[in-house]
Amino acid sequence: MxxxxxxxxxxxxxxxxxxxxxxxxxxxxxxxxxxxxxxxxxxxxxxxxxxxxxxESREAILLQLLDAELTEWIAALEDSLPPAEGTPRERGDRLAKALAESAADRPVLCDLISAQAGVLEHNVSTDVAVQHKHATLRCAEALAHLTRRHLPELGTQDAFRLVGLLTLTIAAAWPYHQPPQALLDAYAADPALAGLRADFTDVVRQSIEINLTGLLTRAENTPLGANPLGVDTVQG
Missing domain, CATH: 1.10.10.60 (Homeodomain-like)
Structure with missing residues (x-):
């Protein structure tokens, strides 16, 4: 052509x-x-x-697709989340289930998230990185706002922390949900190993439930990655 x-x-x-x-x-x-x-x-x-x-690169294309996928996911969540009724734990469990199931329904999004830090954010210029991170921040803030609509007991920073933990869980759990053929054969050959094959939806759901319980109990409302005690971590 x-x-x-x-x-x-x-x-x-x-x-x-x-x-x-x-x-x-x-x-x-x-x-x-x-x-x-x-x-x-x-x-x-x-x-x-x-x-x-x-x-400028393959990675720049895929980062823009990731930004679009995140935006579409959050827009879809607006219409699909369950009613905010019941105790904080009941609302939190329903929210965790909805988030996990909706993520599992978007394999392209999960695959892009799992490749984001280790692959896609490499081989790009500072300008592309800045644009991508601003898009990521907007999506994280929108998802945190959506979370607080269902769990107003969460502080603003804790809702943002939950979004960060959700993203990290998706990134870590997705590759385990897509094992190579050798592992599939190993699971089939030895029933004792079958329990090691992680169910993505269940892992994400449980992780959100546990993180929500901890965030609500501790009520620290500190930024993601910050030390809530305000002291340096001792490394031995």
Whole structure:
């Protein structure tokens, strides 16, 4: 295909949307680790060098898709969360169940989150990193606000801490939910090992329940990562 450079802002935006749409379609077929810039370029119908005119790297494309997936997930949660009724524990358990199940229904989102820190946030410029982190912050704040609508007993900072812990749980649990064939064969061959295969939805649900119980009990309302006692951790 002969490359025709997009010469107007509208044409450039259209070309960027085409690249993002093609990448999103590929993620419905394959995991993040399998999506290559060469194959993406082939499907878009552009040389790799021409794709790089619009995005600086494969990782920059996938980070933008992650931002879009997070935004769509939160919008869907607005309409699907259960009524905020009952005791804090009852509301917390229902919230945990809804969050876990809705995340499990979005495998592309979970795969992108699991690759975010170790892969996608590498090989990008400072400008791309800043844009991505601002998008991440907006999504985290929106999800924390949604959480407090169902659990107003949580302080603002504790709701934000919960969102951070939820993200880390998804990132850690998702790869275990997608074991390679050798492990699947091992689980099938030895029933004693079957319990080691983690159920993603259950792991995320339990993690949220336990974290919510701890946050509500301790009621520290401190920023994510901060030491609530205000002292340095002693390392021996």
């Amino acid at each position: 002969t490359f025709q450079r997009a010469r107007t802002d509208e044409q450039r935006d259209q070309r960027r949307r085409q690249i993002l749409g093609t990448a999103a379609a590929m993620l419905a077929e394959m995991p993040v680790a399998k999506l290559s810039l060469n194959e993406l370029s082939r499907r878009v119908g552009l040389a790799k060098a021409n794709v790089l005119r619009y995005f």
